[in-house]
Amino acid sequence: xxxxxxxxxxxxxxxxxxxxxxxxxxxxxxxxxxxxxxxxxxxxxxxxxxxxxxxxxxxxxxxxxxxxxxxxxxxxxxxxxxxxxxxxxxxxxxxxxxxxxxxxxxxxxxxxxxxxxxxxxxxxxxxxxxxxxxxxxxxxxxxxxxxxxxxxxxxxxxxxxxxxxxxxxxxxxxxxxxxxxxxxxxxxxxxxxxxxxxxxxxxxxxxxxxxxxxxxxxxxxxxxxxxxxxxxxxxxxxxxxxxxxxxxxxxxxxxxxxxxxxxxxxxx
Ligand SMILES: NC(=O)c1ccc[n+]([C@@H]2O[C@H](COP(=O)([O-])OP(=O)(O)OC[C@H]3O[C@@H](n4cnc5c(N)ncnc54)[C@H](O)[C@@H]3O)[C@@H](O)[C@H]2O)c1
Numbered sequence: 655x656x657x658x659x660x661x662x663x664x665x666x667x668x669x670x671x672x673x674x675x676x677x678x679x680x681x682x683x684x685x686x687x688x689x690x691x692x693x694x695x696x697x698x699x700x701x702x703x704x705x706x707x708x709x710x711x712x713x714x715x716x717x718x719x720x721x722x723x724x725x726x727x728x729x730x731x732x733x734x735x736x737x738x739x740x741x742x743x744x745x746x747x748x749x750x751x752x753x754x755x756x757x758x759x760x761x762x763x764x765x766x767x768x769x770x771x772x773x774x775x776x777x778x779x780x781x782x783x784x785x786x787x788x789x790x791x792x793x794x795x796x797x798x799x800x801x802x803x804x805x806x807x808x809x810x811x812x813x814x815x816x817x818x819x820x821x822x823x824x825x826x827x828x829x830x831x832x833x834x835x836x837x838x839x840x841x842x843x844x845x846x847x848x849x850x851x852x853x854x855x856x857x858x859x860x861x862x863x864x865x866x867x868x869x870x871x872x873x874x875x876x877x878x879x880x881x882x883x884x885x886x887x888x889x890x891x892x893x894x895x896x897x898x899x900x901x902x903x904x905x906x907x908x909x910x911x912x913x914x915x916x917x918x919x920x921x922x
Pocket of ligand 1: 678727
């Protein structure tokens with residue numbers, strides 16, 4: 655096979671002319687995914703609770719391709735509608751949604767304020783639902799699309815403690831994937847989950863800093879060396895490649911999967 659053949663063979667793994675909206679994309683996995691999507695031909699809407707950071711990220715990445723930064727609290731219905739409307743105005747609508755935004759705060763089960771439970775489920779559960787719904791409206795008018803929900807290996811197996819609010823919210827994300835893949839298959843919309851193991855992103859470091867400052871202690875397998883089969887946490891690009899695969903035509907016959915990208919953590 656010469657180089658031209660490889661280029662052809664890899665074409666389905668790219669997103670030429672596609673429009674992707676990624677939530678929580680001002681840092682971490684969301685930002686790395688935005689960068690990768692731009693490199694393979696997509697236009698990318700970088701949506702984040704931190705609107706200034708979203709706009710700065712969009713500006714920084716604009717050398718790689720068309721970007722738009724929008725302030726969006728995924729838990730807020732109006733903000734989600736406004737963000738998707740901005741995407742439609744700039745790019746005509748979205749073909750790919752990555753539900754990536756997540757709230758992070760450890761809380762012991764027995765001491766957890768109900769407000770902590772509620773905000774976790776509002777951002778992860780309600781946020782995934784609201785963004786999916788706005789994306790489906792636009793995808794229906796574009797002949798289909800692909801939605802990738804970022805869940806967590808902890809929806810299958812506890813990873814860090816204390817984490818009941820987060821793990822249960824992520825299990826809800828998997829349920830959304832299983833249901834939505836059935837509901838929206840007639841619209842040619844595929845819906846899949848990526849379930850990361852531990853990742854080298856700012857989020858866990860912020861939690862660790864909170865622990866060091868006297869907050870709830872984070873303990874658990876993925877945070878300790880050698881507790882997954884590869885003995886290390888993932889770099890965000892290793893996760894972003896799995897997101898790209900599911901978002902792209904390379905996964906044209908895949909819907910409803912929960913793709914564990916966890917270095918075998920859940921099998922060890
Ligand atoms: N990092 C890990 O070890 C790990 C492991 C398993 C799963 N995950 C999942 O991967 C995804 C990305 O994780 P990360 O570590 O890159 O995250 P991160 O905490 O580094 O970044 C999350 C981003 O989401 C944004 N955000 C928070 N609340 C929001 C809201 N209400 N609306 C919009 N944006 C909001 C933040 O501003 C931030 O930019 C998350 O869904 C997370 O749960 C991460």
